[in-house]
Amino acid sequence: MTDFNIPASLLDENLPHSIRQMDLAEKERLARDIRQTIIQVVAKNGGHLAPSLGVVELTLALLSVFNPSRDHIIWDVGHQCYPWKLLTKRAKDFKTLRQFGGLSGFPKRSESPEFDRFGGGHASISISAGLGMAMARDLNDTDENIVSVIGDGALTGGMAFEALNQAGGLHKRMIVVLNDNEMSISRNVGALSQFLSRNLAHKRFLNFKDSTGNFLKSIPKIGETLYNIADKGEKSLKTLFTQGMIFEALGFNYIGPIDGNNLEELIRHLEIAKEAEKPILLHIRTKKGLGYPPAENNPSRFHRVPGFEPETGLVPTPKINAEQGPGFTKIFGASLCELASEDKKIIAVCAAMPDGTGLGEFRSRFPERFIDAGICEEHAVTFAAGMATRGLKPVVAIYSTFLQRAYDQIIHDVCLQNLPVVFCLDRAGLVGEDGASHHGVFDLTYLRSIPNMTVLAPRDEEDLPDCLYTALQLNSPVAIRYPAMPTHAKIAKHEGFKLLETGKGDMLIEAEQKDVCVLAVGHRVHPCKTAIKALPNNNISLFDARWISPVPEEQLKKLAAAYKGLVFVEENCRAGGFSSACLEFLADNDLLGACKILRIGLPDNTFAEHGPVEELRKAYGIDTDSLGKQFVNFADTIK
Numbered sequence: 291m292t293d294f295n296i297p298a299s300l301l302d303e304n305l306p307h308s309i310r311q312m313d314l315a316e317k318e319r320l321a322r323d324i325r326q327t328i329i330q331v332v333a334k335n336g337g338h339l340a341p342s343l344g345v346v347e348l349t350l351a352l353l354s355v356f357n358p359s360r361d362h363i364i365w366d367v368g369h370q371c372y373p374w375k376l377l378t379k380r381a382k383d384f385k386t387l388r389q390f391g392g393l394s395g396f397p398k399r400s401e402s403p404e405f406d407r408f409g410g411g412h413a414s415i416s417i418s419a420g421l422g423m424a425m426a427r428d429l430n431d432t433d434e435n436i437v438s439v440i441g442d443g444a445l446t447g448g449m450a451f452e453a454l455n456q457a458g459g460l461h462k463r464m465i466v467v468l469n470d471n472e473m474s475i476s477r478n479v480g481a482l483s484q485f486l487s488r489n490l491a492h493k494r495f496l497n498f499k500d501s502t503g504n505f506l507k508s509i510p511k512i513g514e515t516l517y518n519i520a521d522k523g524e525k526s527l528k529t530l531f532t533q534g535m536i537f538e539a540l541g542f543n544y545i546g547p548i549d550g551n552n553l554e555e556l557i558r559h560l561e562i563a564k565e566a567e568k569p570i571l572l573h574i575r576t577k578k579g580l581g582y583p584p585a586e587n588n589p590s591r592f593h594r595v596p597g598f599e600p601e602t603g604l605v606p607t608p609k610i611n612a613e614q615g616p617g618f619t620k621i622f623g624a625s626l627c628e629l630a631s632e633d634k635k636i637i638a639v640c641a642a643m644p645d646g647t648g649l650g651e652f653r654s655r656f657p658e659r660f661i662d663a664g665i666c667e668e669h670a671v672t673f674a675a676g677m678a679t680r681g682l683k684p685v686v687a688i689y690s691t692f693l694q695r696a697y698d699q700i701i702h703d704v705c706l707q708n709l710p711v712v713f714c715l716d717r718a719g720l721v722g723e724d725g726a727s728h729h730g731v732f733d734l735t736y737l738r739s740i741p742n743m744t745v746l747a748p749r750d751e752e753d754l755p756d757c758l759y760t761a762l763q764l765n766s767p768v769a770i771r772y773p774a775m776p777t778h779a780k781i782a783k784h785e786g787f788k789l790l791e792t793g794k795g796d797m798l799i800e801a802e803q804k805d806v807c808v809l810a811v812g813h814r815v816h817p818c819k820t821a822i823k824a825l826p827n828n829n830i831s832l833f834d835a836r837w838i839s840p841v842p843e844e845q846l847k848k849l850a851a852a853y854k855g856l857v858f859v860e861e862n863c864r865a866g867g868f869s870s871a872c873l874e875f876l877a878d879n880d881l882l883g884a885c886k887i888l889r890i891g892l893p894d895n896t897f898a899e900h901g902p903v904e905e906l907r908k909a910y911g912i913d914t915d916s917l918g919k920q921f922v923n924f925a926d927t928i929k
């Protein structure tokens with residue numbers, strides 16, 4: 291591992307408490323050191339660069355005004371926590387950021403119980419968590435401050451509003467800092483975002499204020515009183531017509547917008563917010579990527595960036611291995627465009643991840659049929675259900691981990707009414723450095739148990755277009771799950787779409803000796819194939835099940851009857867996943883006989899860690915080498 295030069299200023303063991311004694315110039319020097327360190331480390335390890343660079347001043351200001359050993363600061367999503375980690379006793383280990391066994395890229399209670407008050411990864415949680423802490427504080431009769439920091443993107447999630455509504459109703463003392471940089475991963479979307487970014491000093495708006503004042507005055511009898519009420523104190527016309535009005539309506543005091551990259555101004559306003567006895571929202575404007583021009587100029591690219599050249603900001607294009615496919619994400623996007631050009635009823639829906647889900651081309655080619663709903667997976671799913679009732683064919687592209695948010699919407703709004711919504715779950719399986727909050731390792735379990743839901747996992751990029759085409763023909767809810775990574779397979783040129791037979795898998799290797807058959811699903815099929823081919827005796831068969839719900843029942847029956855041992859392989863937690871589905875079918879139909887079983891998947895009793903994805907696969911025994919070894923050991927027990 292490269293030994294970075296972490297500046298001495300960050301290694302000072304009196305941090306973070308010493309910040310409260312520093313003068314402005316010292317803090318500004320610290321800000322420079324923080325930025326330099328983050329750029330160096332993220333250039334090597336990859337990570338969320340632009341979000342973290344944008345909140346360097348905010349982090350310093352929070353640590354100037356609050357006592358982090360007593361007060362609770364909660365970072366929404368938590369992808370912007372690198373300055374926080376550097377200042378709260380993790381500078382020495384910062385070079386291990388996002389590495390296996392190293393620091394997490396998100397706040398993590400077990401990593402720093404004193405300073406990371408709430409874990410992160412998924413959006414829109416900070417106000418609910420903060421309100422819970424405020425509730426506990428008041429019941430415990432303690433007096434710590436609670437500060438929830440939420441981005442304008444995370445504020446598009448309904449949970450944030452549910453929490454604001456409750457906090458305002460309860461008059462709980464807490465501070466919400468709204469970090470508004472007009473960006474989600476891509477540009478932020480929705481009416482609120484447009485409202486927050488409106489220039490309220492605009493002449494037309496000021497004229498509107500004047501005319502509204504005149505209008506109030508003109509109301510007979512009560513007009514003058516109404517005007518005076520509106521004109522006085524915190525309920526002045528100015529307050530009524532700032533971006534704060536929406537938060538005021540929810541029971542919050544509002545301050546802002548202020549320059550969130552101006553340390554002095556931030557500290558002054560946080561001191562004011564700290565004195566409030568009611569919930570208060572401080573609206574700050576920051577620049578995503580500040581201090582690193584490539585990130586300032588392209589905050590989406592540097593939102594979560596793999597390694598790059600720090601001097602130039604150049605992100606190397608991944609080396610394409612001639613034996614690898616182009617990646618599922620790309621093929622999904624291209625296939626959907628091809629299908630949508632023939633079928634005008636196809637609509638693409640995503641939740642704030644147009645590029646990550648491969649919908650960039652669709653957005654450009656069919657803008658009127660592309661919807662980015664914002665960070666609101668629940669709404670996106672029910673919105674799609676509504677469209678499906680009117681004959682449209684919505685394809686909802688959401689990462690496996692984020693679709694967890696919309697579980698009841700999938701059950702109640704889609705499956706219960708058997709509506710033809712197609713779910714495309716990218717980032718299925720282990721995702722790597724984002725870690726436990728982001729691994730898509732529960733989807734087979736949470737989807738296959740829902741009535742009416744069909745679940746498919748293509749083994750490679752050649753299989754995916756046919757799965758998508760078939761899903762759109764089924765006229766009922768279908769989920770297709772796949773990873774972002776390319777498979778280790780040379781992909782034949784895709785020509786036309788093939789309708790797949792429901793519940794039918796493919797026998798890929800049929801050994802003469804009927805001892806062991808490996809039944810794999812999704813992107814673990816090719817590693818199983820490679821592992822089997824590398825074994826000295828060609829005596830293990832391989833079956834790609836493809837369908838998880840319904841499982842390939844007829845083929846399963848035959849395999850259980852023919853083989854002495856069956857090995858199930860999936861990149862999902864073992865509990866309730868593919869192997870469970872097959873074994874339930876076999877056991878319920880008394881088909882298991884003396885067949886021996888080995889189930890390979892992710893552990894049921896622990897969350898998978900963060901780190902490079904191949905390292906994780908190795909650690910959990912699902913990389914090619916480990917698979918081969920387990921096949922051989924299992925085959926030995928059969929003889």
Ligand SMILES: Cc1ncc(C[n+]2csc(CCOP(=O)(O)OP(=O)(O)O)c2C)c(N)n1
Pocket residue numbers: 341344367369370411412413440441442443444445469471473474475578593641642643665666667692695
């Ligand atoms: C529930 C959920 N959906 C989607 C995401 C993916 N995601 C992570 S950060 C982000 C954008 C957040 O924007 P904002 O809160 O404004 O923070 P910024 O990056 O602009 O600082 C998105 C969509 C997520 N983490 N959680």
Ligand SMILES: CC(=O)[C@@H](O)[C@H](O)COP(=O)(O)O
Pocket residue numbers: 338367369411475593594646724
């Ligand atoms: C914090 C978060 O949820 C996203 O930024 C996520 O890390 C993006 O992942 P991809 O870069 O794989 O789209």
Ligand SMILES: [Mg+2]
Pocket residue numbers: 441442443444469470471472473474
């Ligand atoms: Mg933002």
